[in-house]
Amino acid sequence: MRDFAAAKSEMGEYWYIRPGLEESVNGFFSAQPEADMALESQIPEKDFNQAGKGSAEVKNLLKRLGVNPGILRRVAVAAYEAEINVAAHSLGGTMMCRIYDEFIHIIFKDMGPGIADIEQAMTPGYSTADEMVRELGFGAGLGLPNIKKNSDALHIHSERGNPTLLEFLIYFMSDE
Amino acid sequence: MKLKEIVAILDGEVLLPEVDLEMEVPCAFSSDLISDILMCTKEPTLLLTGLTNNQVIRLCDMIDIVGIVFVRGKRPLQEIIDMARERNIPLICTNFTMYRSSGLLFNAGLRSCKI
Numbered sequence: 244m245r246d247f248a249a250a251k252s253e254m255g256e257y258w259y260i261r262p263g264l265e266e267s268v269n270g271f272f273s274a275q276p277e278a279d280m281a282l283e284s285q286i287p288e289k290d291f292n293q294a295g296k297g298s299a300e301v302k303n304l305l306k307r308l309g310v311n312p313g314i315l316r317r318v319a320v321a322a323y324e325a326e327i328n329v330a331a332h333s334l335g336g337t338m339m340c341r342i343y344d345e346f347i348h349i350i351f352k353d354m355g356p357g358i359a360d361i362e363q364a365m366t367p368g369y370s371t372a373d374e375m376v377r378e379l380g381f382g383a384g385l386g387l388p389n390i391k392k393n394s395d396a397l398h399i400h401s402e403r404g405n406p407t408l409l410e411f412l413i414y415f416m417s418d419e
Numbered sequence: 420m421k422l423k424e425i426v427a428i429l430d431g432e433v434l435l436p437e438v439d440l441e442m443e444v445p446c447a448f449s450s451d452l453i454s455d456i457l458m459c460t461k462e463p464t465l466l467l468t469g470l471t472n473n474q475v476i477r478l479c480d481m482i483d484i485v486g487i488v489f490v491r492g493k494r495p496l497q498e499i500i501d502m503a504r505e506r507n508i509p510l511i512c513t514n515f516t517m518y519r520s521s522g523l524l525f526n527a528g529l530r531s532c533k534i
Contacts, residue, residue: 291474299480319481320457380470385454392458
């Protein structure tokens with residue numbers, strides 16, 4: 244079993260688990276059960292006409308499934324921020340949503356070039372966004388902090404020069 | 420505050436004539452940064468912004484934005500106006516700055532959104 248601290252990062256690996264959910268989250272990542280429903284979308288590089296559509300689709304699906312509005316907002320915000328990150332900072336990637344009874348698991352995989360320092364990227368206000376991306380209103384340096392704030396568990400695996408994996412879980416019954 | 424009062428205070432132009440100007444607007448938030456808007460908007464909110472790209476409308480799919488005021492004389496393209504029409508989001512243009520627009524609305528009693 245991995246030993247998770249509430250938030251831990253080392254060697255291109257970052258974990259955050261909301262306190263109290265360690266057992267459930269660990270159990271899930273160990274077993275990796277099959278999802279009840281799945282949804283997949285492509286995120287092309289720097290395509291800000293397309294970016295955000297996948298997140299809106301997931302939100303609408305969860306809405307039809309009767310998920311409460313506060314949770315819908317958290318899923319939409321976290322997914323959107325992650326989608327924008329892939330479009331803005333990577334060579335493109337995919338978003339995969341897996342829906343279970345109690346939570347949603349969303350996985351983003353891109354084609355690189357990786358995050359040099361995850362801890363730094365998690366710092367509110369730190370951004371490497373280029374001028375074109377900033378002109379659109381992105382690059383506040385709040386993308387990853389916003390994903391963390393809205394998710395119950397967040398895992399990032401990334402190294403400079405390699406693809407990045409970012410995945411998070413949001414429970415449908417959590418208090419917030 | 421009613422949307423029609425907001426239009427009057429900002430000497431604004433309503434871009435979608437079909438919107439209900441009697442609609443009640445509970446609170447507002449002003450920003451040109453998308454992540455700020457996502458982070459701070461947790462209730463039905465009027466957005467004041469200088470951003471006119473399609474991602475501003477896309478935001479309305481994620482969070483509860485009841486209308487958008489484009490400040491500093493900014494005007495969105497027709498494509499953006501059409502996106503807002505599909506989502507039934509009122510759009511208003513004003514020549515006032517974001518600071519002045521926010522100040523006028525705040526003084527008139529429109530509260531800041533809870534963050």
